[in-house]
Amino acid sequence: MTPYLLVSRSAEYESRLRGLLGERLRVIPGEFVRLGPESVVDRAGEPRIVLLGPILNYEETRGLVNELTDRHPNLGVVVVREQRSDLEDWVDELAMHAVLSPNANDEATLELIDRLSEWLVAHGRAAMDDFDAPPELEIDDLSFASLETFAEPELDDVPAGIEDPPADVPAESASDELAQAPVQQAWDFPPLASGTPSEAIAVVAPKGGQGKTTLSINLATGLAEIAPNSVVLVDADLQFGDITAALALVPEGTIVDAVAAADDELVLKTTLTHHDDGFFVVASAPSPELADHVPAAALGALIERLRRLFRYVIVDTTPGLGEHSLIALEHVTDAVFVMNMGVPSLRAVRTEFELLNAIGLMPVNRHVVLNMSDRLSGLTARDVEHIIGAPVDVEVPRSSAVLLASNRGVPLIHDDVRDPAAKAIRSLVQRIAPDAFPKRSIIHRKRRSNEPE
Known part of the structure; x- marks a missing residue:
């Protein structure tokens, strides 16, 4: 078990934290955040303290905090973030234990992590030896299972709604029918009402x-x-x-x-x-x-x-x-x-x-x-x-x-x-446009074309 987990998009911060915590740190790159918080937590193991950031936005951080604390109620949570004007909103609304500046020096960073570790032990959420470095693994002890946790999901299942063509219909005919089916676009050009100023x-x-x-x-x-x-x-x-x-x-x-x-x-x-x-x-x-x-x-x-x-x-x-x-x-x-x-x-x-x-x-x-x-x-x-x-x-x-x-x-x-x-x-x-207030409870986030579905 690695006691510390970092989820971050900053390679520089990751390298720095690895230098401080060594083998006690497990890192999940920020790219996995795009797959959803469940995907990140599935890869997290059983950490005692998680550091989230830098370069994670509020919604991403909230999703990770909620999913991590649901699965690991005794987890210590540190948000690594700049000291900005909206920090009070984050502190009030996220179940975190500390905020750490990404620019904090090594001494201050280790002091905060050690203090949180001691607090978790004092409150019965962890044991002191939980924060020791994990034992070294022999080559024979390594299994492909640890690698498979990072593998992309296999596409074995047929998506719902898609069926094989009936046995008495040639494959070519089924393809022709799909090719001839009209493509429905999800948008149109609404007419500009008469008298509406452009x-x-x-x-x-x-x-x-x-x-x-x-x-x-x-x-x-x-x-x-x-x-x-x-x-x-x-x-x-x-x-x-x-x-x-x-x-x-x-x-x-x-x-x-x-x-x-x-x-x-x-x-x-x-x-x-x-x-x-x-x-x-x-x-x-x-x-x-x-x-x-x-x-x-x-x-x-x-x-x-x-x-x-x-x-x-x-x-x-x-x-x-x-x-x-x-x-x-x-x-x-x-x-x-x-x-x-x-x-x-x-x-x-x-x-x-x-x-x-x-x-x-x-x-x-x-x-x-x-x-x-x-x-x-x-x-x-x-x-x-x-x-x-x-x-x-x-x-x-x-x-x-x-x-x-x-x-x-x-x-x-x-x-x-x-x-x-x-x-x-x-x-x-x-x-x-004074009436341009956000009207959607779930903000749409568009994936890049090269991001996983």
């Missing part, structure tokens, strides 16, 4: 790396909750747009196809890619050189056409104020300006504001987002407002949950709803 939102940033694409994706996700299948997200970062990659989508067509079909509604719809969260995507050009096939005027015409089909049109623009970005701003009702806490980024935003006001292209509805805010940056929100010459409408704190959600191909506001960054982005959605 809103278009451009997401703009002076430089790359500001989080513009992440905000665009989550804005589309939030708006789709109140207007399912009537939201379209246009990846107008023509050379290096990566929305389909961030959402783990295989595009049906690209913006090159869409601008060519803008005059034909039926053909245009075939170029759109549907996301399971109820919105459509116009994918970016498949390679940088094809961006030349999308003239700025054609992008403007595409936005106008999409506004006649969808309740909300969101345009993720190329960084800066190039010709395509200016055209996009000319055809939208709202603009979301995104910046980080770097002084060069902030000064560039001020220059953008001055230029757009001078040429009359500042949209009527402006939303200023300070992204990846950090108290350790040396600047405050008031400093930011002074530099850009405008108030900040939404402040999104720096959070590892953003990168985790992106790497999983899931919009943040549906992946970790309690994360402070997700809550801040939700407030941005509600600035545009």
